[in-house]
Amino acid sequence: KNEVEQSPQNLTAQEGEFITINCSYSVGISALHWLQQHPGGGIVSLFMLSSGKKKHGRLIATINIQEKHSSLHITASHPRDSAVYICAVSQGGSEKLVFGKGTKLTVNP
Amino acid sequence: EPEVTQTPSHQVTQMGQEVILRCVPISNHLYFYWYRQILGQKVEFLVSFYNNEISEKSEIFDDQFSVERPDGSNFTLKIRSTKLEDSAMYFCASSGLGAANTEAFFGQGTRLTVV
Numbered sequence: 001k002n003e004v005e006q007s008p009q010n011l012t013a014q015e016g017e018f019i020t021i022n023c024s025y026s027v028g029i030s031a032l033h034w035l036q037q038h039p040g041g042g043i044v045s046l047f048m049l050s051s052g053k054k055k056h057g058r059l060i061a062t063i064n065i066q067e068k069h070s071s072l073h074i075t076a077s078h079p080r081d082s083a084v085y086i087c088a089v090s091q092g093g094s095e096k097l098v099f100g101k102g103t104k105l106t107v108n109p
Numbered sequence: 110e111p112e113v114t115q116t117p118s119h120q121v122t123q124m125g126q127e128v129i130l131r132c133v134p135i136s137n138h139l140y141f142y143w144y145r146q147i148l149g150q151k152v153e154f155l156v157s158f159y160n161n162e163i164s165e166k167s168e169i170f171d172d173q174f175s176v177e178r179p180d181g182s183n184f185t186l187k188i189r190s191t192k193l194e195d196s197a198m199y200f201c202a203s204s205g206l207g208a209a210n211t212e213a214f215f216g217q218g219t220r221l222t223v224v
Contacts, residue, residue, distance in 0.1 A: 043200060045212040097152075097213065099144075101150075
């Protein structure tokens with residue numbers, strides 16, 4: 001059974017700050033997903049990665065397979081980035097995602 | 110942009126009643142999922158569906174739950190006799206390939222309240 005831990009649980013930042021959210025998992029995975037959940041509840045996929053680094057706009061996701069760790073970075077944060085960011089993993093032989101508890105990010109103007 | 114749609118967005122039902130949650134996955138996707146999120150808790154996997162059959166299910170997905178793809182577009186989750194603890198947000202998701210190979214696209218969720 002894979003345990004997915006995220007830190008921090010809550011994060012408050014000022015607009016423009018560089019944000020880092022961390023995710024660690026206990027068992028080898030086939031892919032790691034970063035997702036965003038807005039207050040209304042809907043979930044949006046941000047990245048899926050199995051190695052290295054991906055970038056989309058101001059978002060960067062990295063993964064270190066050996067250390068079983070991933071980070072999500074947000075550059076030049078903006079109040080509209082305020083949401084819950086969730087890490088989820090899939091393991092070989094299974095199609096399900098195992099979710100972390102999420103990191104609630106609040107960016108103040 | 111293609112999206113996963115879920116109906117209804119909110120449902121209130123009495124304990125013991127049957128509910129059907131509906132989803133229209135993205136049309137060319139092959140894998141379909143139901144997840145749930147109890148208020149304040151993390152998202153939990155319920156069931157995956159591929160090639161017209163359940164491919165995986167969790168311990169939560171007991172005999173009270175069933176899924177169906179009645180036609181080429183809809184994917185439904187039925188709860189036969191709802192309990193108070195079934196109150197949660199239910200998310201449908203779909204992916205072109207499995208979660209190991211591609212992103213999953215989630216619907217906006219159905220908030221189920223059992224009273």
